[in-house]
Amino acid sequence: MNLIGTKWKPLILFHLLEGGLRSGVLQKKIPGISNKMFTQTVRDLEKDGLIFRKVYPVVPPKVEYELTIRGKSLEHILRSLDKWGLEDSQN
Numbered sequence: 001m002n003l004i005g006t007k008w009k010p011l012i013l014f015h016l017l018e019g020g021l022r023s024g025v026l027q028k029k030i031p032g033i034s035n036k037m038f039t040q041t042v043r044d045l046e047k048d049g050l051i052f053r054k055v056y057p058v059v060p061p062k063v064e065y066e067l068t069i070r071g072k073s074l075e076h077i078l079r080s081l082d083k084w085g086l087e088d089s090q091n
Helices: 009-018 023-028 035-047 075-089
Strands: 051-056 062-067
Touching: 009 023, 009 035, 009 051, 009 062, 009 075, 023 035, 023 062, 035 051
Parallel strands: none
Antiparallel strands: 051 062
16 A cells, blocks of 8 residues: 555556556646646656656657556556446446
């Protein structure tokens, strides 16, 4: 729970299940997250070995995030949480 037990971590991980995303695209998929919180959360996830940050040497800077093998191992848990949330919201 220490690895994914915050408000934003599961959302970021869930959106990365389909593949790598550029930083701006990923942040736009998560309404309500501030720039500061987004940066802090992806840094925590990277430090914990759940996501990988790839920086491209171009101008303007291009940063992409993707799941590591460890992060991909959470897929079943994340999809189960999503399914539960959808079912619960219909009740």
